[in-house]
Amino acid sequence: MSADQIAPHRESDIAREVALATETRTPLAIEGNGSKRALLRPVQAARTLSTRNLTGITLYRPTELIISARAGTPLPEIEAALAGKGQMLAPEPPDTRALFGADLPATIGGIVATNLSGPRRITAGAIRDHLMGIRFVNGAGEVVRSGGRVLKNVTGLDLCKLLAGSHGTLGVLTEVTLKVLPAAETSASLGIRVPDIATGVKALSAGLGSPYGVTGAALIPAFCGPDGPANHVAFLRLEDFAESVAYRGARLAEALAPYGDLRMLEAEESTALWAAIRDAQPLGAGDAEAIWRVSVRPSAGPGVAAAAQAAGARCLLDWGGGLVWIAGPATEAMHAAVVAVAAAARGAFTLFRAPEPLRAAVAVLPEEPAALAAIGARVKAALDPAGVLNPGRMRAGL
Amino acid sequence: MIALPKPKPEVLARRDEIVAALRAIVPGEGTISEPLRLKPYETDGLTAYRMPPLAVVLPTTTAQVAAVMRYCHQHGIRVVPRGAGTSLSGGALPLEDAVVIGLMRMNRILEVDFEDRLAVVEAGVTNLGITKAVEHEGFFYAPDPSSQLACMIGGNVNMNSGGAHCLKYGVTANNLLGLTFVTPTGEIVQVGGAHLDAAGYDWLGLMTGSEGQLGIVTEVTVRILRGPEGARAMLAAFKGTEIAGQAVDAIIGSGIIPVALEFMDKPCIHACEAFAHAGYPLDAEAMLIIEVEGSEAEQDSLLAKIKEICARFDPISLKVAQTAEESVAIWKGRKGAFGAVGRISPDYLCMDGTIPTGELPGVLKRIGEMSEQYGLKVANVFHAGDGNLHPLIMFDANDPESFRKAEAFGADILKLCVEVGGCLTGEHGVGVEKRDLMGVQFARHELDQQRRIKTAFDPAWLLNPHKVFPLEDAAA
Known part of the structure; x- marks a missing residue:
């Protein structure tokens, strides 16, 4: 964190600060509570602009499945309000406090800006899929709206999607509107002991390709599995009304019996398991280790895991095998190995957590082909003409 | 009537030369310039507007699309992409000095993978054609716009099409993994892929619903889903629209998300009943069609819950389909709604x-x-x-x-x-139809922000310059 930090209480003051920064060509680090400050590349800015004081739920209509909140509203506050009405943010954003050693919880603006989604992403969609509207301050200091507070809206270019996952480099989110869904009455999970990761991913694919509405499909390799070092365990989650979960659990168990020994985890155990998977806890990443997320087609997951393990890292597979969390030595050599394996699988990598020297030294996201990179630079300039918003956060020099 | 940008006289004057150049890229039947054969391309689903284009090309490969785009970019020629031409907002309306690039001959299914639950298809494959290619394994492509028999996936991407079942399954944007598109300067770009949440800016999300303003989509990787064990509908009719609205709130509030929840008002009920004889109650002010999915027992249980909720709102009639055939009968009137109105x-x-x-x-x-x-x-x-x-x-x-x-x-x-x-x-979509209303929803500076993003992709405003943005904004 830079020494000079400003945290306005009003959107208009955020707009004024950004306009001033553009006028004076002064780069700004943009953040909420700073809980994911160590994500991606370090930002080169003497001044930090935080949205943490822009707080509060501004609209919540449970029957319209819509919630709006100012960007600095802590995620737990939103989740508590939703839980009070039996609802949830379906993409299940992770709580990364433990991974990043952060004291404060994520803000909703930070969750949208990083487009971080948890296990339910595989069937319910990502945060960006549930983002219905935004207000943001562009580099010129203008307050711009996109989307709205309704569930279906194709009016104009979809800047919600562009801003989601742009890590504060295209605008400062000041308010977001998200679609919410009813939380299921109950949940249960099926754990399958599988002989190897490839068999486990096949079991996950079979579950996701079944008509039983699986909402989580992860694989915990042997090193960190609950059943001892000899077993990889594939987990499939069901969430619905109790009678549906009971019925579907039985059918799913029948269908997946050929893959290995089965065990049913009831609601409490299941909930704890998926919270741990969501937050990548089974990785057991040590403080000095780096963490990568690699996204590939699910059938490529076992190959990515094998290559990472061969390079001296540990893995956790989510999203049916398509998301491989990797923890390993925070070295350029290990990073190069992850980059190579992601490229070979025609997927994408993110250097999710690393000591600052490594994050500053390497590309933390895949390079884009020249034609796209050129468009990207022009789009960045179209939103942030002086390049003052989180410079260098995603890519060096941008 | 909507105004169109002034045609460029220098482009109109070079028509024959342009057609010859296009024919060198897309030979034979693939380049059309005879007035009579241009006729089918002069309008789309918004038939009130018509404008024959300068020429039409029907490429069969992404490379051909890129070559046409490069040529048009070099010569300052406007381009209008077209799928099946089913747009209801004039999304495929040509310009007098524009080349229409029709994607309908790019209709191959390139890959289907049930294990990874995806299909890679060319832009001219129809929406229903994707489902047809995967339904033998019990899978389907979820977004189901009512034109799904004819409309093409490239158009669906550009309009971010929805459908009757998007309450549960989402719209096009939520069901895509990757795209290949040709930039306005003629370069071929791939975004996303076979994986979720590609790192970097969400180009896939920005392209979706961009109405042919940013590039020409030629290939699409879609997610395919395993269908439910079964589905069944019920009908609930009420004495007032307000009461029906309260019933909808109560259903959603109970934690049930039906796969479809359709509302019809009295004039619509009457038109549909006269057309389809579906047995709709003519004394109702409002009617709901509610569909649920699952096993037979799950359907029974959900429909019983919904019926119990609707019963609290003094319904005129509640009819739960007992069989798939009865479900079809309930949907029959709604699905024929547009035709029914067309009859009266x-x-x-x-x-x-x-x-x-x-x-x-x-x-x-x-x-x-x-x-x-x-x-x-x-x-x-x-x-x-x-x-x-x-x-x-x-x-x-x-x-x-x-x-x-x-x-x-x-x-x-x-x-x-x-x-x-x-x-x-x-x-x-906005198309030409709602273009001049954009100022009702957006402030000037917000439209300017969107325009600058369009310019980042299309510096010369050659792609569809007469749509989405009020005309004063187009570099005419």
């Missing part, structure tokens, strides 16, 4: 706004008042779960005054949608 009126405009669902009773009342004021009948169908409202305004196209009134009536409805917190278009 020579022409109609199908509008497409979205409102917060709680605003429905007030909005329907205001629409009723406007109907009296304009002297034009209107029937309303509504995707009640997601707030997407489709008023069908009936008019006579042979009477210019009647058309003018219908357009003004439609504009008033869309302004009302924005006024109550909704938007101009839920799934049909």
